[in-house]
Amino acid sequence: MQRDDYLETAVRDVLTGDEATADRRIGHAALLLATAGASDAADRLVTQWHAVTGRPASVLADNAVRARAWAMLFEARGDRPQWADALVPLDLDAEEQAHHALLARRTSDLDGLFDGSPIAGAVSALAPERPDPVREALAAGDLDAWAALVENHPDPDVATLAATRPLAARLAAGADPLGLGTEWPDQCAGALIAALRERHPTGPGSLPELVAAILRLRGQQAPAPASPEDLAETEHRLGFRLPGDYREFLTIADGLPADVVFPRLLPARELRADGTVVIISDPATVLLAHTGDSWRTVEVDLAFGSTAHESFRALLEHHHRLLEASA
Numbered sequence: 001m002q003r004d005d006y007l008e009t010a011v012r013d014v015l016t017g018d019e020a021t022a023d024r025r026i027g028h029a030a031l032l033l034a035t036a037g038a039s040d041a042a043d044r045l046v047t048q049w050h051a052v053t054g055r056p057a058s059v060l061a062d063n064a065v066r067a068r069a070w071a072m073l074f075e076a077r078g079d080r081p082q083w084a085d086a087l088v089p090l091d092l093d094a095e096e097q098a099h100h101a102l103l104a105r106r107t108s109d110l111d112g113l114f115d116g117s118p119i120a121g122a123v124s125a126l127a128p129e130r131p132d133p134v135r136e137a138l139a140a141g142d143l144d145a146w147a148a149l150v151e152n153h154p155d156p157d158v159a160t161l162a163a164t165r166p167l168a169a170r171l172a173a174g175a176d177p178l179g180l181g182t183e184w185p186d187q188c189a190g191a192l193i194a195a196l197r198e199r200h201p202t203g204p205g206s207l208p209e210l211v212a213a214i215l216r217l218r219g220q221q222a223p224a225p226a227s228p229e230d231l232a233e234t235e236h237r238l239g240f241r242l243p244g245d246y247r248e249f250l251t252i253a254d255g256l257p258a259d260v261v262f263p264r265l266l267p268a269r270e271l272r273a274d275g276t277v278v279i280i281s282d283p284a285t286v287l288l289a290h291t292g293d294s295w296r297t298v299e300v301d302l303a304f305g306s307t308a309h310e311s312f313r314a315l316l317e318h319h320h321r322l323l324e325a326s327a
Helices: 003-016 019-034 039-053 057-061 064-077 082-086 092-104 120-126 133-139 143-149 158-162 165-172 184-199 207-218 228-238 244-252 312-326
Strands: 272-274 277-279 286-291 294-299 307-309
Touching: 003 019, 003 184, 019 039, 019 057, 019 064, 019 158, 019 184, 039 057, 039 082, 039 184, 057 064, 057 082, 064 092, 064 158, 064 165, 092 133, 092 165, 133 143, 133 158, 158 165, 184 312, 207 244, 207 312, 228 244, 244 312, 294 312, 307 312
Parallel strands: none
Antiparallel strands: 272 277, 277 286, 286 294, 294 307
8 A cells, every 4th residue: 555645545535525435535544544553543533524524433334344343443452432432332252253254254256246236145156266365364363464465455454454353452552564654644634634624614704713713722822903003004114905804813813923833923013015025924934915906825835835825814724724633
């Protein structure tokens, strides 16, 4: 499995797929992270998915193998996260026996081809069967062999892996058979949560609510608002009227303190202009650019390229989504 390709496909599925596709992708990604020992990232992803969709976690464990996988991982972790309250508790001894039978089952090229059809059983009985090397590796407890067999698969079957009880403890402890590393799981969870927030926007309605939500997520206090006299003096000094949403922001909070990924937004008295560009942050990485009859808010990033937002509020909404994703 190529990590970058997987994440690109996963984000696209969450943004553009139908609800069933998005749910399947979130469910697979959460199990993928959990099998790498990144239970915190998996729990955060599922919790945020539930928060924005309102659907129960049972949607992510909608067949016997996926439900079994989560149950085995919870046992191995020694705890059961709050989001899992929606999952039906299982008899793990009985589930282990059922999974052992699944791993021992032989397969054919026609498996699953006629699922749901009256002829499925007859076709399955007639089709030639062979051992499944992936299942054999799991039955033998050979994580290295399993990883080698699924190395080039874009969506490895991590549910069947996690449902293998003798391996669950090693997975929960961070065995990481797919080599995801220590940083990628958090990056994956963050990117998918951001995609979920974009698909299901739930941001605050008014600009005061948005500013309050940002400060709450940062754990900061709002500066005092700019006075009408401050705004009038600033616009006189700059030589033009500031865009409406930015003026409203200054009447809510006269700038914002910095956080770890966002610069300090300047108070009105510290704003400065360079032609039709107003520098509104320190360092000077957030700008208001006047073009024709409209304003754009630009984030300057010398390493990754600049981003133009259609308005100052759009910039704050983007920042709010990133804060939620990292919460």
